[in-house]
Amino acid sequence: MPFESPHEEPEVGSNVDPMVAAYRHDVHKLRGRSHDAAQEVFRDARVNESVPLGADGDAARLSRPKGAPDETVSNHRSPRRLSLATGDTAVASDWIPTSVDGPFDWLVLSTDPEVLHARWLTSQAAAAFNESVYYPYSSLQFHVLLVAALLDNYRAGHDFQELHLVARPSGPRPEEGWTAEAARESNAVEPFRTVLWSPVMSLHVTGEPGDRPSAPLGSCPARSFADVWSRLSAHPFDQGDRRWRRLDAQLRRIRSWSTALAYIQDYTSVYGGDAR
Template sequence: MTASRERMLIDCYRHDAHKMNGQPHKAATETFAGVPVNQTVPHGADGDASALSRPDGKPSQTVETHETPYRLSLIEGKSRYDPDTFTRRGVENGIRNLLTEDDPVAMHREWLESDVVSAFNESVYYPYTSLKYHTLLVVALLDNYRDGHEFADLLLVVDRAGETVPHRTVYAGENFALRIDESADGQPSSHLGSRPWRSWASAWNRLTAHPLDAVHDKYDMVLDANLRRIGAWSTALQYIEDFREAFDR
């Protein structure tokens, strides 16, 4: 990997640091702990990833009682901020570890495994969205675009648990992993579509094979049924993580 490509990916992982403290992009600081943050993402990857989870146009507040950068859980309907778990120092240390890493492959692994960043939403206007999975989607799109692939070329691919592709894997769990790629390598997959929009349910429904046992396992049945209803990509990916955590699955 060239130095310029490494820098582009590192900047991409750091591009929405301002959302973790509720700052608008225009007012965001340019550095955090001595590293550059809040840089513009090239190739339109940020806008395309946003379109996967949020509607076009001027946003309006969808939950009137919730105006914080902390995400609302689809499982509980409550804020993911827990003062006993997410102490100010713990959050700051977790963010610091995510953003100051200078190896893009290590950054990808830390974003996939981070509990801290799961607590934040992609937009305060859409509090069920997830900053964690928005960022992973941005990076996956950018890495594909950087290789010359267009959005219409891309697939949602189901991989085996433990199989991750740097910068392409957008979810990694104990039972399966998901990535955005132009080739499925024989794995179950579905096309993302001709343009980015809130199409998660459509892509999930069209997978050539599903990683959940919705016929014999009641938990998988509930998870699968709800994933077939969710449109926003970052919300759906976060829902899988939350569901596994809530039911120890």
Template structure:
């Protein structure tokens, strides 16, 4: 089975272990390893497994180009993410000591309850430090993984990509595996059911469509009429194509400028 398995490739019944495996599928990227050279276990749990239904490949297409990757930023070939806010690596030797990172990753990957794991990824600061590809250092492993989980959960419910929406929910509304971003102001999820919330379709196929989808939302979770910081955030979100980059940008912006 290939790394990006299609729905027809998967015949087995979905299980909680399968859902947990989604959150562990790119563990190797936290160590800067390739998928081919990655170990099959970490701290006694299976990692780096294939994600069913082609969800990994589709999530990748939402954030980075297909085909043979090329280095897009000179002199930056590490697995640590570059920030769009500062233009600097998110690696901080004071915060990201070997032991502290290893401990945080261990806690994140050894959780065995699917819903608890989803919340742990939503709330994780450590995993925000890593990119989803060294070739595209502004992308985010954290949000790539959450996008994979959202697509996986929709696909296993027989939802087609063309029927999916970006949905804006209230801050306290966390939908297991489908919420891809959460802060104190609002949450964002990928779903078929919009529940009469502001929503916009993702389109007919996965591509770097963040700006297009964000522009089509009938209402935004930002106070763009009177808050200058939200105005800047909204303006920049209308320019970003990559989904994982955009979601990470919201998190970074809130961290940097929220008063």
């Protein structure tokens, strides 16, 4: 039986825009708290609410296995993300732009979902945390971006099996750098559906791929990044450069979506980002 996204699920039970709720739903992880200890309000903003249409659960299945979690890295029960590119915590590397000092309110307090999307897309604070302490190479930043991308597609009437990964070059470096303001102005960024914007590429999850290089996500949410990446009709960087051949080879092995997206971001930072 084909997978069907639960479109009949009710909207968030408050007056918060569902897309805003998507970017606020894991604030407790930014604060190092468990789901059971999550607060409902952060600086007068409603946070940690359920995301409608099953988007949170579907995004979790893209990056984490089903069932009770198991510890996968000994001696690392920490919310700090481990980097596949360096083997260290992301915050321990001088090459990787991460920070555990916030500003968390910047990721939460706006009521404009397009602003929140741009901020999560470019946040050094969000990049420091893992999606789960049991899976420390996963990324909270990219989990949240995947949740919002799925929710936006579901609200537009697309079922999961209609979704594609679109990969394109990001274009020239913005004059002000890879900032939230630049993301909102960039033609390489699509509100809500862009899940990675980096010097080497931009990646989008969409039910409307058009004639852009793309690959279907599959019939149901699963840790399938390597499979989807391998099916792309074209890749967004020069395969003649050894650095990018190495990146391509690794992405054909990484199954967790949030881990793969974080790996691209870290690899670009460590090994140089001008893929053109």
